[in-house]
Amino acid sequence: MNFEAFLQNLSNGISLGSLYALIAIGYTMVYGILRLINFAHGDLVMLGSYVAFYGVAMFMLPWWLAFPLAILVTAGVGIVIERSAYKPLRDFPRINLFTAAVAVSFLLENLGIVIFGGRPKAFERPAFMDQMLNLGGVSIVSYTPIIIITALVLFGLLLLVIYRTKAGMAMRALSKDIEATGLMGVNTDKIIMFAFMLGSALAAAGGILWAIKFPQINPLMGVMPGLKAFIAAVLGGIGNVGGAMIGGFLLGIVEIMIVAFFPELSGYRDAFAYAILILLLLFRPTGIMGEVQAEKV
Amino acid sequence: MTPLLKMVNVTKRFGGLTAVNNFSTELQAGELCALIGPNGSGKTTIFNLITGIYVPSEGHIYLGGDDISGKRPDVITGMGIARTFQNIRLFKGLNVLENVIVGKHLRLQSNVASAVMRLPGYDREEKEMRQTGMELLESLGLARFAYDEPTSLPYGQQRKLEIARALATNPRLLLLDEPAAGMSPSDAEELMTFIQHVLKTFELTIFLIEHQMRVVMGICPRIIVIDHGEWIAEGNPEQIQNNDRVIEAYLGASDHA
Numbered sequence A: 001m002n003f004e005a006f007l008q009n010l011s012n013g014i015s016l017g018s019l020y021a022l023i024a025i026g027y028t029m030v031y032g033i034l035r036l037i038n039f040a041h042g043d044l045v046m047l048g049s050y051v052a053f054y055g056v057a058m059f060m061l062p063w064w065l066a067f068p069l070a071i072l073v074t075a076g077v078g079i080v081i082e083r084s085a086y087k088p089l090r091d092f093p094r095i096n097l098f099t100a101a102v103a104v105s106f107l108l109e110n111l112g113i114v115i116f117g118g119r120p121k122a123f124e125r126p127a128f129m130d131q132m133l134n135l136g137g138v139s140i141v142s143y144t145p146i147i148i149i150t151a152l153v154l155f156g157l158l159l160l161v162i163y164r165t166k167a168g169m170a171m172r173a174l175s176k177d178i179e180a181t182g183l184m185g186v187n188t189d190k191i192i193m194f195a196f197m198l199g200s201a202l203a204a205a206g207g208i209l210w211a212i213k214f215p216q217i218n219p220l221m222g223v224m225p226g227l228k229a230f231i232a233a234v235l236g237g238i239g240n241v242g243g244a245m246i247g248g249f250l251l252g253i254v255e256i257m258i259v260a261f262f263p264e265l266s267g268y269r270d271a272f273a274y275a276i277l278i279l280l281l282l283f284r285p286t287g288i289m290g291e292v293q294a295e296k297v
Numbered sequence B: 001m002t003p004l005l006k007m008v009n010v011t012k013r014f015g016g017l018t019a020v021n022n023f024s025t026e027l028q029a030g031e032l033c034a035l036i037g038p039n040g041s042g043k044t045t046i047f048n049l050i051t052g053i054y055v056p057s058e059g060h061i062y063l064g065g066d067d068i069s070g071k072r073p074d075v076i077t078g079m080g081i082a083r084t085f086q087n088i089r090l091f092k093g094l095n096v097l098e099n100v101i102v103g104k105h106l107r108l109q110s111n112v113a114s115a116v117m118r119l120p121g122y123d124r125e126e127k128e129m130r131q132t133g134m135e136l137l138e139s140l141g142l143a144r145f146a147y148d149e150p151t152s153l154p155y156g157q158q159r160k161l162e163i164a165r166a167l168a169t170n171p172r173l174l175l176l177d178e179p180a181a182g183m184s185p186s187d188a189e190e191l192m193t194f195i196q197h198v199l200k201t202f203e204l205t206i207f208l209i210e211h212q213m214r215v216v217m218g219i220c221p222r223i224i225v226i227d228h229g230e231w232i233a234e235g236n237p238e239q240i241q242n243n244d245r246v247i248e249a250y251l252g253a254s255d256h257a
Helices: A003-036 A041-057 A064-087 A094-116 A143-164 A165-177 A180-182 A188-213 A223-236 A241-261 A265-285 B043-050 B072-077 B098-109 B112-116 B120-141 B155-167 B185-201 B213-219 B237-241 B246-251
Strands: A132-135 A138-141 B004-016 B017-027 B033-035 B060-065 B081-083 B172-179 B205-209 B220-228 B230-235
Touching: A003 A041, A003 A138, A003 A143, A003 A165, A003 A188, A041 A064, A041 A188, A041 A223, A041 B120, A064 A188, A138 A143, A138 A188, A138 B081, A138 B185, A143 A165, A143 A188, A143 A241, A165 A180, A165 A188, A165 B098, A180 A188, A180 B172, A188 A223, A223 A241, A223 A265, A241 A265, B004 B043, B004 B155, B017 B060, B017 B230, B017 B246, B033 B043, B033 B185, B033 B213, B043 B172, B043 B205, B060 B155, B060 B185, B072 B081, B098 B120, B120 B155, B155 B185, B185 B205, B185 B213, B205 B237, B213 B237, B220 B237, B220 B246, B230 B246
Parallel strands: B033 B205, B033 B220, B081 B172, B172 B205
Antiparallel strands: A132 A138, B004 B017, B004 B060, B220 B230
């Protein structure tokens, strides 16, 4: 492989990784606060891309209006899910919450089939995202840097919220001890809702960017990115937002590079992600940034 | 004068177990009062009822005349009750100053949008928040730890930090759950002085659970004793030490036959 091809693959890996990272953050935030693997999270990726699709194709909205709108709608749906399916179960054993998450996931997927139809739809990229760029001999499509930059901006905003706002500080306190946080006068329900809102918004952004990169959407499209992002979250150390970003980028780059260096193995692409997960669980169960946590009593 | 805290016939049942039974008491503003009793007698349950972690099965709790029974913990904190925990529960991953600032959360106005956009109101409020947090740490002798991880502090200082975090919510009533637990006699001695200092400087009312009798007898003019969730005695240290029911509760029934 020559250097140009390597750079091309690298940019491809980074853009895929930034999508995994965007989605992984939602998993990790919810896990950090509620110790819940929100299996419905991947389906919000699907929802985000469909709302964006309909905004453009049906309501003829310009992309710069349709995309943020889709993010808002999905964030709203995330809040509704938390309120209706998770909040009433919060004081029950974790397995109930977990089962509810699986149920919500199936509900969203099948509602998607009923409402949007099972046939894949072609997602139309805005024209400026579809141009060939030539950067010093490396030719890439313009959506690649757009995805990466958008993701980085969103990461920056998220970190700003987590580390520089009172809601973010409450979120960090909440992830250590919900009860004590409530007793310090923080409305924990509101903060949990806020975390779901942020995670869902990022999932929707990930979904839209995913549809820009792979412009065919269907009601089950969220399953695979959801699983991969979950792996990325575990890889980075679940519960840790910075870890989810690192895990996402790492997984994306490794996946693309394996295919690039060993084209004959390209059929095993997904298997590599799972193999990484198994190895990680064997040798470093807490992930890259994860800390060993004492079991809560 | 309306008492600051008033509990009227409060009962808490967990299924068939009655943890607190028909408990009534009053605390006057400015008081330092202890709640003692053998292990499992329901002391922490009473604190959990006052702070809204549990809702009373029967009875009512009033803070300065307002009924707080059944209100959410954060609402009750907002009305002026703060507490510490038996096992220290500081927020790991947040530094000492941030731990205190979480307690100030309630008093803040600005929202996420203004923080992300760095509106001037937000900057001012953040500065104020950090400043008042620092002042609080200074007044309690914890300022030099401001940017340390809370778990890296010596045990006694962690106890103090928990009190500082509770004070950050501007309470009228401070509940201390075994503040001297696990402390050496000399540390406990220092803590007693510290609690008295806090009581005076912050014009508070303090209600504390404690097992170390030296602490209780040394600083609390009034002591309430419970056993099996029921009120059994109340009085000054001397009266409590000579009370038959208290001795019985702690040492077991003596054979009168």
